[in-house]
Amino acid sequence: MLNSVAPEVKSPEGPHAEALLVWYDRHRRRLPWRALPGEKPDPYRVWLSEIMLQQTTVKTVGPYFQAFLARWPTVDAMAESDEEDILKAWAGLGYYSRARNLHACARFVSERLGGRFPDTVEGLRQLPGIGAYTAAAVAAIAFDRRAAVVDGNVERVVTRLEALETPLPQAKPRIAEIVDGMTPADRPGDFAQAMMDLGATICTPKRPACGLCPYLPFCRARREGTQETFPRKAPKAKRPLRRGAAFWIVRPDGWVLVRKRPDKGLLGGMTEIPSSVWSEDFDSSAAVNHAPLKAKWRKLPGEVGHGFTHFELAVSVYAADALLSTKAPPDCRWVRLDDLDGEALPTVMRKIVALVRGN
Ligand code: SF4
Incomplete structure (x- = not known):
């Protein structure tokens, strides 16, 4: 799937969305919650997957997502269920306040918004359990809104592109600024998913496949041969x-x-x-x-x-x-x-x- 060399991009200014979108159109991951090319994304699926994916891997989430969707195919169906049933189905995914918020959010959308998710970052922020990241991700992916979506994969890509010396988490505001500058007005939802896919499949924590990367000509860390050392991280305090x-x-x-x-x-x-x-x-x-x-x-x-x-x-x-x-x-x-x-x-x-x- 990832066996072709990335198209060469000749802009001297910096990483352009276009190069990444060309790459994405060929190499996008098939994920159970993701709309196929040409399909309209389902906000319920996008929201459900984004809540599940917080602090949890794609691999772990897959079977849970499928089971939830089979049992509660719509936000209205989820709103009518008991919280206890949601917690039971969630068991094993961890961070259980997410499951309770999931139910609260489903009820809010079903009962107060007629089953329709708000289609802006600001509107989504009003919902239970939806923070800045999730609001941006749902707005971009489900509604193609221009929003800077920064998950761990995107942080890695950006800190490498810029060879950003500021350690995480202090670097987060700067990373958000950079991503905002990179995000195009056209196809912002695909751009957000493309950045995530690039981080997950090419710009991996160890041994990134730079030779296949559409951003290769613009990557400072790669030019300096230091790509694997980014992102910088503040030393972790020992847990009691x-x-x-x-x-x-x-x-x-x-x-x-x-x-x-x-x-x-x-x-x-x-x-x-x-x-x-x-x-x-x-x-x-x-x-x-x-x-x-x-x-x-x-x-x-x-x-x-x-x-x-x-x-x-x-x-x-x-x-x-x-x-x-x-x-x-x-x-x-x-x-x-x-x-x-x-x-x-x-x-x-x-x-x-x-x-x-x-x-
Ligand atoms: S060139 Fe390498 S380090 Fe730079 S963004 Fe691409 S995969 Fe990551």
């Missing part, structure tokens, strides 16, 4: 380690206790194996004080590790047996073991279940 405990309790008929997390906060509204708070000074010797029920708790060998954006987590897992008559405490309920996979369990909870099953 928090600790906690999770409590696995099963009835003789095989039902297990789960709990709904509070709606606000980390993993809000998701289902959990009842857990303690997670803190840096967690007192492991008194972990069972956090158990949802009094029982003969035993600590299972091993520990579950999980990385969140701002901290690392290590969870010890305790197991116990309940009686058939044991009542579920407030916010908790019993779930059949076989039904656990269909619950809105975030990845860290799935890891806890896997540790229990491995013991």
Whole structure:
């Protein structure tokens, strides 16, 4: 697919959109949410994919996108669903506030806007869960509005084109300015997608295929042989380690206790194996004080590790047996073991279940 040499562009001024669009017309990626050439994009699909793609790879999103579309083919269908069902279908994608905002946004568009997404950046910014990036991306891709769309791929391309020494994230405003200057009035939606595709398939983090790049004649980093060193990044602060405990309790008929997390906060509204708070000074010797029920708790060998954006987590897992008559405490309920996979369990909870099953 990417085996031809890019057309040579003879402008001395800088990278022109035209060269990139010529390349895009030949090499664009086929993505499940993307309209085919000549097809009108569906704003619902574009919006859904952009929300899913935040902090998540194209490969991971693909099956989720297809499943969501099969179940909720329109924004009105999604608006009529329960938030709980959306959270269940979202489980595993991470950053769960996105799923709750997805539902809130679908309801807003369906109930207040007659099922039509606004077609401007400003209009889109008014919707729940839509920030500056998503508004620009949806406006450009779904409505062909001229907007500077900058994702991680585009940041890489631009910092290399300009050999930009300012590290990320400080370089973001300058990158947005550059992209704005590059974005054409004609076909801005295709331009935005072309920049993303260029970053994803040619201007890759390691070993970019500069020989195939339509911007080769204009790339400062390539000229200096430093392309792989961009973008510059400010050193990351080490993430703190928090600790906690999770409590696995099963009835003789095989039902297990789960709990709904509070709606606000980390993993809000998701289902959990009842857990303690997670803190840096967690007192492991008194972990069972956090158990949802009094029982003969035993600590299972091993520990579950999980990385969140701002901290690392290590969870010890305790197991116990309940009686058939044991009542579920407030916010908790019993779930059949076989039904656990269909619950809105975030990845860290799935890891806890896997540790229990491995013991
Ligand atoms: S020439 Fe190479 S480094 Fe420069 S934009 Fe193209 S692929 Fe990226």
